[in-house]
Amino acid sequence: MATLAASSSSLIFSSPSSKLSQPSLLSSSRLSLSSLSQLSPLSSSLSVSPSFAAYPTPSRRLFASSLTVKASAAGKKKVLIVNTDSGGHAVIGFYFAKELLGSGHEVTILTVGEESSDKMKKPPFSRFSEIVGAGGKTVWGNPAEVGKVVEGSTFDVVLDNNGKDLDTVRPVADWAKGAGVKQFLFISSAGIYKPTDEPPHVEGDVVKADAGHVGVEKYIANSFSGWAAFRPQYMIGSGNNKDCEEWFFDRIVRKRPVPIPGSGMQLTNISHVRDLSSMLTLAVENPEAASGNIFNCVSDRAVTLDGMAKLCAQAAGLPVEIVHYDPKAVGIDAKKAFPFRNMHFYAEPRAAKDILGWQGTTNLPEDLKERFDEYVKIGRDKKPMQFEIDDKILESLKVPVAA
C-alpha cells in the first residue's frame, strides 16, 4: 500500500494551461496538406467486424487550415439537442447548448421526460435557466414524439444525446430526415471499441458489433449524408450529473484510503466537458468536413487510475493513500466499487484533430483544482457518507481506516 504525499509530486505540465493550444500547428500545415485529399485508414487491426455491410470507412483527411472556424463563415444554425435526463452524458448537452448560443446559433434542448420530474432537480437541469437566459429554448417530452414536442419547428442540426440503441434513436432520426434536417449528430460511446493489445482506440478500429450504439451509428450513416458520431469517455465539469472526480475527493478529504482495483496502471481518458462541446461545435460549423465521420470525443491525454487519484489529491492539497486490490479475491463487483473500467479504456481524438483541426484544452491538474473548489463550496466535503464497499475491501486487505 502506497502513501503518496501530494506535495512531493512532480510538476506535470511545464506550460500554463492557457498555452495548451498551438496555433502554429494549424497555419504551418497549410502548405503541405492542402493538396492531400485522402489519408489511409489508421487501424492496425487484422480482424474485421463482419456486420458492417454499408458502414462507411471513415475518410480521414489531414486538416487543411483553409477551413475557417467561425460561426459567421458557416452561417447561423438552428440546432435541436435531444438530451438524456440523467447519467454521465447529460452534461454534454448543457455545455453544447451554451456554446452554440454563445456563438450565435439558435438552440432548443429537448430533455427526455417531464419538467416536473425529480430528476430535473439535479445538475445540469437545475441550471437550465442559463440556457434560457442565453436565448435558448428548453422543452420536455418523449423523443419518440419529437416532432410533436418541438411543435413543428424546423432545424438544420439535430444532436441525439440520449439514445443508446436504435429503438430509442430511430424515431428521432426518422423524424429528422423527414423534416429536412441536414446534419444529424449522435453521442455514441467509446465503450463500443473492442479491447485491444494496441491502444489507443482510434476511429476505424473494430467495435463490438452487437453494441446498441453501433446499431445507431450504422443507421444514421445510411440515413443522412450529413451525419457524424461522437464517442466519449468520462467527463468532469461543473453541472455534471454523474460523479467522476467526486469519488476520489470523497475519500481524500475524509482521509480514507482510495481503493483502486488491479495495478492502478490502467489508462483512461477523463475530459473536461468543454472539450466535447468544442468538438461538437466545430462539427456544426464545419458540416462538410465533419460529415461521414466518427470522432472520439475525448481529451488528448490519458491518465492512469493511480494518476487520477494523485491529481485529485494534489488539487485538494491533501495527501492520498492508494490501496490496490483484486476484486475477485475480495469478492466484490468492481463495477459497483469503482466508477471507472478496470482495464485500459483509452481512446484518442485523432479524427477531430485531423479533420476538424480541433485542439484539446483539458488540463487535469488545473481543472481538478476548480472542481475541488466547487466540491467544497457546495459543502460536499462535510457531508456524512457511508463507504460500505470500501470498508469491505479494506477489511479484507487488513488496511486500517482513519477514524
Added chain:
Amino acid sequence: MARSVAVQQQTQPSLSLLPSSFSDFNGTRLHSQVQCKRRVWQTKGALQVSASISKNILIMGGTRFIGVFLSRLLVKEGHQVTLFTRGKAPITQQLPGESDQDYADFSSKILHLKGDRKDFEFVKTSLAAKGFDVVYDINGREAVEVEPILDALPKLEQFIYCSSAGVYLKSDLLPHSEKDAVDPKSRHKGKLETESFLVSRGVNWTSIRPVYIYGPLNYNPVEEWFFHRLKAGRPIPIPNSGIQITQLGHVKDLAKAFIQVLGNEKASQQVFNISGEKYVTFDGLARACAKAAGFPEPEIVHYNPKEFDFGKKKAFPFRDQHFFASIDKAKHVLGWEPEFNLVEGLADSYNLDFGRGTFRKEADFSTDDLILGKSLVLQA
C-alpha cells in the same frame, strides 16, 4: 466488412521515396507468415523542392542501425553522404534482401571519414577541411561532442539530431507531447543538453525523439528478446501487470522521418516525436511478436521484480512504466506517417534478421530461470 484500403494513385515526383527502397530489403516478405496489408507509400507534399538539390551530407555514425537505412535513402536521393566513424565496424554491409546491384551502387557512393568523435580537435579540423551542408548526428550523446561540429561548419544549413523520447519527465498524463516537461536528471540528459546547446547556438537544428526503435539489424534486444524465447519455446516473463504500455517505431519509418525533415523549413528548430501509430502493452507485444514470427501464442508469466536480485542483468528490455509519445506533430507538420503497423514491422524484422538466424545478442535465459524457478517452487 472488408475494409477497403484506399490507395492513392499519384504520379510519383522524381524524388519520391518509392516502396522499392524498402522492398530491396523486403524480398522475403512473400514468405511472411502474416498477411500484411501494405499501403502504397504516398509521397507527401511536405518533401520540399530544396531536398532535390544534391547536398553534401555528413552522418555521425551510420554503420549500425538507423544510419544504415538513412544513408541508403540519402544516397538514393542523390546526396553525397559521408559517414564519420572510427572504422571499427565495416563501413557498409550488404543487407538481407538487398540486391547485389543495389549494394554495389550504394557502397561505391558512400564516403568514409575515419576518426574518433571524442577527439574534438580532429573533428573540428577534419570537418572544416571538408565542409558539409548538413549534419545528421545519429550517435551523439553529449553536448560537448556537438560543439566542434558547429565550430567547424559556420555555414551549416541544418543540424539534424537523433535525440530520444527518454528525455520526457515521467508523467501520469500521457502520451508525451513535444511540449511536455523534460527531465533534466534522466538517463538521457546528455540528449537534452545537446538539444539546449543547439538552441543556444542559434543554428538551424531539428531534433527527432524516437521511443523504442525496432527493425532488422536492431542492436538493442527489443524484438530479439522476445524472439529468442519464442524460438526456444519458453514462457515470456513480464514484470508486474503486463499492462504497461510502450511504443515501438520501425527503423525504416524513422529513416523516412529523417529524410522528410531535410531542408524542410517546417522542421526548423523543431522537435518531433517519431514512433509507431499505435502503442502496445507488454503482454500485447509478446503476442504480437509471436504472431509476426508465426509462433503459437506464448505463455506469459508475470512476476514482481522486487522479489528478485538480478545483479547487473536486465530481466526485461523495457522500462517498467508506461512510456509512449504522440506522433501527431510529425504527422500534421511534416505530413509523415509510419508505414509499418506493429505486427507487419515485427514480421519485417523477423524475416530479414532473426528469422534468418542472425541476432546481436546470444540468448541468455538466466534471469528467466530465476523467475520461473521461483514460480515453480511457489506452485509446488
